[in-house]
Amino acid sequence: MRSVNHLANLCLSLVLASCAITPKVAFENYVDTRSKPIRFQEKKTYSFDSAGVYFSNDFNGARLNSVQQLNDSTYRLGIWPENIPINPSPYYAFKVWSDTQQSLILQFDYPDAYRHRYLPKIKEDRSWVAADSISFQQIENQTLLTLKVNSSPKLISAQELHSSNEVYAWVDNLVKGKDSYVQFKEIGKTVLKRSFKVIDICKGSAEGKPVVVFITRQHPPEVTGYFAFQSFISTLLESGQESEAFLAKYRVLAFPLMNPDGVDLGHWRHNSGGVDLNRDWSKYHQKEIKTTVDFISKTLKASNSELVLGLDFHSTYYDVFYTNEERAATHMPNFLESWFSGLEANIPDYEVNEKPSNSTQPVSKGWFLNKHKAVGVVFEIGDDTPRNRIRIVGKQAALSMMSIMNSN
Ligand SMILES: [Zn+2]
Numbered sequence: 323m324r325s326v327n328h329l330a331n332l333c334l335s336l337v338l339a340s341c342a343i344t345p346k347v348a349f350e351n352y353v354d355t356r357s358k359p360i361r362f363q364e365k366k367t368y369s370f371d372s373a374g375v376y377f378s379n380d381f382n383g384a385r386l387n388s389v390q391q392l393n394d395s396t397y398r399l400g401i402w403p404e405n406i407p408i409n410p411s412p413y414y415a416f417k418v419w420s421d422t423q424q425s426l427i428l429q430f431d432y433p434d435a436y437r438h439r440y441l442p443k444i445k446e447d448r449s450w451v452a453a454d455s456i457s458f459q460q461i462e463n464q465t466l467l468t469l470k471v472n473s474s475p476k477l478i479s480a481q482e483l484h485s486s487n488e489v490y491a492w493v494d495n496l497v498k499g500k501d502s503y504v505q506f507k508e509i510g511k512t513v514l515k516r517s518f519k520v521i522d523i524c525k526g527s528a529e530g531k532p533v534v535v536f537i538t539r540q541h542p543p544e545v546t547g548y549f550a551f552q553s554f555i556s557t558l559l560e561s562g563q564e565s566e567a568f569l570a571k572y573r574v575l576a577f578p579l580m581n582p583d584g585v586d587l588g589h590w591r592h593n594s595g596g597v598d599l600n601r602d603w604s605k606y607h608q609k610e611i612k613t614t615v616d617f618i619s620k621t622l623k624a625s626n627s628e629l630v631l632g633l634d635f636h637s638t639y640y641d642v643f644y645t646n647e648e649r650a651a652t653h654m655p656n657f658l659e660s661w662f663s664g665l666e667a668n669i670p671d672y673e674v675n676e677k678p679s680n681s682t683q684p685v686s687k688g689w690f691l692n693k694h695k696a697v698g699v700v701f702e703i704g705d706d707t708p709r710n711r712i713r714i715v716g717k718q719a720a721l722s723m724m725s726i727m728n729s730n
Contacts, residue, residue, distance in 0.1 A: 357595035384486035385588030440480035488681030510613035544637035553716025604684035632690030664722030
């Protein structure tokens with residue numbers, strides 16, 4: 323009898339465990355985010371022995387699908403997306419070197435529907451340099467990079483490379499010595515078994531503390547959004563009056579890498595399920611989103627807290643804040659107006675570019691609003707926004723937010 327009861331209890335707990343912790347959220351336009359096949363790259367070194375020239379995609383974050391030698395010095399590089407249809411973010415990253423010093427012309431070749439987007443960044447020694455207008459040219463339909471190479475491999479990438487190792491190492495370093503109030507913890511694994519982690523910042527008791535959520539890298543190539551996120555989170559953790567007061571009053575959940583598989587696979591946009599994660603905030607078919615929303619739900623429930631603000635850091639062609647039209651029904655109806663005024667007052671020559679809309683598709687900002695009545699914002703940084711400028715915007719965004727929310 324006892325063993326039957328035990329079995330019944332076990333079954334019950336299995337059923338409960340498989341239940342959705344986070345209820346689905348309805349959106350006007352449903353997007354099918356069930357997994358689709360992706361095409362994996364063949365990881366290899368492309369060797370052109372007679373020319374003594376080599377290309378490699380054998381590292382995390384690489385994207386190079388084919389290499390063809392056209393003449394003595396010209397090579398055509400095939401760059402393909404993980405699957406289609408897909409947003410136009412033709413990302414690439416590869417290494418190139420040669421036995422003897424020589425000048426190469428690299429011709430970027432994308433599938434017909436896609437045009438070149440990212441100015442090449444070149445890493446030599448430890449620093450990244452954007453290709454100049456002499457070495458990089460777009461002539462009619464051709465995209466060409468002229469490059470001097472030698473036996474020391476050069477890394478060429480659409481944007482500065484920040485794959486999972488770099489991201490997690492950055493956080494490890496950031497939170498060092500702050501163990502008493504910051505936990506950087508694994509809350510799940512991706513489908514390809516990469517670590518999925520959250521930075522949980524909570525000073526003192528969590529009970530009843532309002533929660534703020536910051537996320538980034540749903541879309542792998544969008545590192546300028548990640549740069550703003552880095553500056554933003556660093557500012558929260560700097561010692562100072564605003565920060566002390568803010569962390570005494572609020573709990574922070576920050577997700578520094580929402581798409582570890584996509585980032586390490588060098589994807590243009592999707593995760594390993596071939597899905598745009600920022601369309602999955604309704605039914606949570608993808609593990610990354612399911613893990614995130616369930617962790618948020620559990621955290622809120624355990625401490626009787628409410629989620630009041632969610633910022634999702636991305637990149638696009640220019641700086642823009644996508645906001646929700648609905649303000650009055652949120653936990654902080656006047657936040658955005660004050661926040662944007664704060665940014666304009668504290669950043670020289672800065673004008674906020676805001677585009678309010680209702681989220682008809684299942685995106686994060688709509689989920690923050692519809693599920694939690696939280697203020698939800700997509701914080702977009704331009705692909706080419708100067709990196710120093712991004713750091714200033716990220717810092718001031720954090721300072722201004724803390725100042726407003728401390729006096730709420
Ligand atoms: Zn994005």
